[in-house]
Amino acid sequence: MDRHVAEEADDGYVILWDGWLSLFDLGIRKHALGYAPALVDRIKRYKPECEQDVADLLRHGGVDPGQVDTIIYSHIHFDHIGDPERIPTARIVLGAEGKVLLQDAYPVNPESRYLAFRAGREVVYIDFDAQSDALNKFFGPFDRVFDYHGDGSLYLIDGPGHLQGHMLVAARVAPNVFVLLSGDACHSRECYASGRAVSKEFEAHWSLAQETARRLYQVHKALDNVVIILAHERERETEMPLFPSELNVWAVEEVEKRKQRKTQ
Numbered sequence: 001m002d003r004h005v006a007e008e009a010d011d012g013y014v015i016l017w018d019g020w021l022s023l024f025d026l027g028i029r030k031h032a033l034g035y036a037p038a039l040v041d042r043i044k045r046y047k048p049e050c051e052q053d054v055a056d057l058l059r060h061g062g063v064d065p066g067q068v069d070t071i072i073y074s075h076i077h078f079d080h081i082g083d084p085e086r087i088p089t090a091r092i093v094l095g096a097e098g099k100v101l102l103q104d105a106y107p108v109n110p111e112s113r114y115l116a117f118r119a120g121r122e123v124v125y126i127d128f129d130a131q132s133d134a135l136n137k138f139f140g141p142f143d144r145v146f147d148y149h150g151d152g153s154l155y156l157i158d159g160p161g162h163l164q165g166h167m168l169v170a171a172r173v174a175p176n177v178f179v180l181l182s183g184d185a186c187h188s189r190e191c192y193a194s195g196r197a198v199s200k201e202f203e204a205h206w207s208l209a210q211e212t213a214r215r216l217y218q219v220h221k222a223l224d225n226v227v228i229i230l231a232h233e234r235e236r237e238t239e240m241p242l243f244p245s246e247l248n249v250w251a252v253e254e255v256e257k258r259k260q261r262k263t264q
């Protein structure tokens, strides 16, 4: 199967390879430089370090960033959006509700926290209300799900609440095994593993974010064939192989281990 999934550390950008190359989030911009001026002081408080961004890591792994076909964004917070101009030829895919954040992005609005995409950049907005019934699927408790390739290999999942347009991605890594890349639907493993609600301070829409986290918890409880990976889940950096190693075999083993624990 020509399908590989890999994750690199540093706030969760994940690489999906399915005949063509897609990225899910780009992490932080290199040296955390080049953000909209209205964000600069806020970012300094976090003291992010990013010596190598995703384009550097691709090159070190033997992949030319020019080969990337698609950047799928979970959402456009600074630690996920990275610098799309480092992957200049890729199509951008974003949840349609995120469009409003970009309508007056910097420099049109000097106060905006968001940078406008380069003029002429191809951006595809995923409108879950407008998808045909044939491509609108369920993924466990999530009922607004777009079958991106139309072959069940990659699902884009509406996961509202954290920020407008927030999406999760489920990638099939074996005939009946998925990794669910959850963006910021939850910020830590405890959030979904315990069913505890997400933290109010991080969410644009509190009740929607709670509902998305609740559904993630249901996936965790009910779907044995799904490995959940949160963008900020620090445990995963040491638990799982990082790019250029693949996740596929590891994910299948995780599923097997869980099934064994249940039968013991």
Ligand SMILES: [Zn+2]
Pocket (backbone or CB within 6 Å): 075, 077, 162, 163, 184
């Ligand atoms: Zn976020």
